[in-house]
Amino acid sequence: MRLLLVEDYRPLRESLTKGLRETGFAVDSTGDGAEGLWYARSNDYDVIILDLMLPGLDGLSIIKKLRAEGRQSHVLILTAKDTVDDRITGLDLGADDYMVKPFAFQELLARVRALLRRSYRTKNPLLEVGDLRIDLAVQRVWRDGAEIGLTPREYALLEYLAVRAGQVVSRTDIWEHVYEFNSSASSNVVDVYIGYLRKKIDRPDRSPLINTIRGRGYMLGAEPC
Amino acid sequence: MLLLLAALSLIVYGTIRRALFAQFDAGLESTAQLIAAVIGQDVDEVELGLEVQQMPEFRDITHEAYFQLWGPDEVVWAKSPTLRTEDLWRIGDNAASPVFTDWHDRGGRPLRAIGLRFVARPADKDGKPPPKMSPTTMRLTVARDATELHSQLRFLQWLLLMASAGVTALSLFIAAVVVRHGLAPLTAIAAQIEAIRADDLTARIEARHTPSEIAPIKDRLNDLLQRLQASFQREQRFTADVAHELRTPLAGLRSTMEVTLLRSRESREYQTVLSDCLGIVQNMQTMVNNLLMLARLEAHQITLRRDRILLADLVDTCWRPFAEPARQRQITFESTLSDDLTCLCDLDNLSMVVSNLLANASEYTDNGGRIRVVAQATAGHAELTIANTGCSLTQEQIAQVFDCFWRGDSSRRDGGLHCGLGLALVQRLMTALGGSATAELQAGGIFAVRLDLGPCATERR
Numbered sequence: 001m002r003l004l005l006v007e008d009y010r011p012l013r014e015s016l017t018k019g020l021r022e023t024g025f026a027v028d029s030t031g032d033g034a035e036g037l038w039y040a041r042s043n044d045y046d047v048i049i050l051d052l053m054l055p056g057l058d059g060l061s062i063i064k065k066l067r068a069e070g071r072q073s074h075v076l077i078l079t080a081k082d083t084v085d086d087r088i089t090g091l092d093l094g095a096d097d098y099m100v101k102p103f104a105f106q107e108l109l110a111r112v113r114a115l116l117r118r119s120y121r122t123k124n125p126l127l128e129v130g131d132l133r134i135d136l137a138v139q140r141v142w143r144d145g146a147e148i149g150l151t152p153r154e155y156a157l158l159e160y161l162a163v164r165a166g167q168v169v170s171r172t173d174i175w176e177h178v179y180e181f182n183s184s185a186s187s188n189v190v191d192v193y194i195g196y197l198r199k200k201i202d203r204p205d206r207s208p209l210i211n212t213i214r215g216r217g218y219m220l221g222a223e224p225c
Numbered sequence: 226m227l228l229l230l231a232a233l234s235l236i237v238y239g240t241i242r243r244a245l246f247a248q249f250d251a252g253l254e255s256t257a258q259l260i261a262a263v264i265g266q267d268v269d270e271v272e273l274g275l276e277v278q279q280m281p282e283f284r285d286i287t288h289e290a291y292f293q294l295w296g297p298d299e300v301v302w303a304k305s306p307t308l309r310t311e312d313l314w315r316i317g318d319n320a321a322s323p324v325f326t327d328w329h330d331r332g333g334r335p336l337r338a339i340g341l342r343f344v345a346r347p348a349d350k351d352g353k354p355p356p357k358m359s360p361t362t363m364r365l366t367v368a369r370d371a372t373e374l375h376s377q378l379r380f381l382q383w384l385l386l387m388a389s390a391g392v393t394a395l396s397l398f399i400a401a402v403v404v405r406h407g408l409a410p411l412t413a414i415a416a417q418i419e420a421i422r423a424d425d426l427t428a429r430i431e432a433r434h435t436p437s438e439i440a441p442i443k444d445r446l447n448d449l450l451q452r453l454q455a456s457f458q459r460e461q462r463f464t465a466d467v468a469h470e471l472r473t474p475l476a477g478l479r480s481t482m483e484v485t486l487l488r489s490r491e492s493r494e495y496q497t498v499l500s501d502c503l504g505i506v507q508n509m510q511t512m513v514n515n516l517l518m519l520a521r522l523e524a525h526q527i528t529l530r531r532d533r534i535l536l537a538d539l540v541d542t543c544w545r546p547f548a549e550p551a552r553q554r555q556i557t558f559e560s561t562l563s564d565d566l567t568c569l570c571d572l573d574n575l576s577m578v579v580s581n582l583l584a585n586a587s588e589y590t591d592n593g594g595r596i597r598v599v600a601q602a603t604a605g606h607a608e609l610t611i612a613n614t615g616c617s618l619t620q621e622q623i624a625q626v627f628d629c630f631w632r633g634d635s636s637r638r639d640g641g642l643h644c645g646l647g648l649a650l651v652q653r654l655m656t657a658l659g660g661s662a663t664a665e666l667q668a669g670g671i672f673a674v675r676l677d678l679g680p681c682a683t684e685r686r
Contacts, residue, residue: 010477011504019480100472101473102472
């Protein structure tokens with residue numbers, strides 16, 4: 001899942017980026033409001049974590065612009081302003097959640113996950129595709145009751161496929177939602193990681209879970225009828 | 226007013242009393258004169274007695290009157306039969322004639338009498354010449370019952386007393402009503418003031434029917450409330466700003482530590498994190514110190530010494546902590562202060578001012594830019610100017626730089642590590658030191674703060 005973090009206080013921006021990446025998110029971050037808007041326009045982020053008081057362009061203006069353009073990314077406001085009016089203003093402008101600084105990092109993670117579930121219309125954090133079971137909350141994967149150890153990159157890819165299970169997911173979608181803007185990965189990195197995932201998940205005695213739909217992309221689970 | 230009323234009553238009483246007595250006395254005197262005239266014509270005791278008895282004055286039962294006549298040698302010549310054994314008062318030998326007097330008879334009745342001395346001369350009797358008689362000095366007293374006079378006077382007294390009491394009571398009542406009515410708007414205002422709570426200063430005193438005399442009081446009170454509210458709001462905003470500014474570094478600290486604790490890491494990483502956290506804590510400490518300083522300045526709680534300060538030394542010392550970071554960003558530092566320029570000022574506080582300005586300058590100067598410090602002494606006061614390049618503020622923004630927590634957002638560097646109290650503190654410190662600080666935007670994006678060290682004595686060594 002790909003996140004955008006717009007926060008001008010450097011220590012917070014750096015630690016959050018680090019923490020979110022270590023949790024398996026692809027994170028783009030910036031400390032400038034105008035730059036943040038540019039990022040948000042050029043990619044379809046799953047969640048945008050947005051500070052309100054920003055140099056360049058303030059957070060509320062960013063939300064207004066994005067919503068006016070019809071962007072669907074979920075926005076989580078992160079701010080030191082805590083009055084009820086501030087919250088109402090933010091939420092009414094189209095933000096999806098609101099957190100007041102300082103906050104617990106685990107709570108931020110939980111809220112981001114909740115927003116992601118909303119993005120992909122799954123209320124249940126326990127996903128099941130055939131006999132594959134994925135717990136989004138603890139980021140663990142089982143097949144037939146046996147846990148499969150995945151690297152964060154592999155997990156991120158599987159999670160994205162899983163929340164869109166039964167749908168054809170294009171390489172571009174995967175690229176946009178799993179990889180960071182300035183990651184050094186080349187375009188065939190998606191195919192490489194699909195290959196890693198297949199080795200760990202698919203079993204010779206079962207029908208493959210990850211299907212290649214020629215010319216369109218990949219799909220987790222059985223092909224739609 | 227009561228005094229006036231009493232005086233008026235006394236005057237009225239006195240006048241009426243005098244008039245009543247005058248009338249009474251006139252009646253007495255005319256009776257007495259009449260008797261005297263009768264006696265002058267005829268000194269026959271018996272006839273006299275009968276004749277006088279026939280006078281209407283002595284026959285009126287309600288106004289009972291008495292007389293007594295003394296001849297020479299205090300012999301009673303005649304007296305009213307109604308007197309029986311009682312004697313009337315008799316005029317003395319030397320007293321002026323006539324004379325009036327009051328007394329009570331044995332029955333306790335008040336009597337008023339006229340005493341008269343006269344010389345009786347025998348007159349012609351039936352045209353015959355009078356018998357040869359030497360003139361005799363006679364003394365006559367005519368008395369009359371004065372009960373009615375006194376009761377009239379008592380009634381008058383009572384009437385006046387009642388009237389006075391009535392007028393007094395009425396005026397007190399009217400005064401009370403008038404005062405209450407007059408004070409009603411004040412009472413209403415007092416009730417409204419009482420209803421104003423300390424936590425809600427938005428209330429204003431409304432008085433729809435305020436008389437024009439009270440309107441200014443109401444207006445001034447509302448002005449006072451307005452000012453109180455404004456200062457209260459300023460205070461609240463300041464507190465909110467403080468909370469906001471402390472929350473951000475706290476969030477940084479917390480998230481840095483929490484993220485670091487997500488997993489075990491190498492010792493190098495912990496070192497980096499710890500030094501990051503230390504940096505944040507130092508910034509917070511600076512901010513708290515600045516806040517404390519601002520609070521003390523506001524409460525006039527700082528004591529100022531007078532040190533002789535060599536300005537060139539001061540600037541050098543203050544610049545030291547910023548020299549290395551500035552060199553890394555290729556910032557040129559230029560101090561053109563002459564070695565002998567001194568001023569009399571508080572060293573610690575002036576150092577704080579200069580340090581704050583240099584910190585600000587080194588933060589906002591563009592990479593490869595320039596910081597210049599110049600000073601000049603004119604007419605006994607010194608001016609120190611600290612200027613830096615790379616300023617992208619507008620003229621309107623320059624006017625705000627001394628506000629608490631204001632930051633030129635677009636020019637913010639270093640992730641907003643500075644909280645926007647530095648320049649506010651500079652200005653307030655300079656005011657406390659008796660000088661001033663002004664900011665200006667010079668051509669070419671140069672931001673300059675000029676310190677007027679004011680009455681600080683400056684001299685060349």
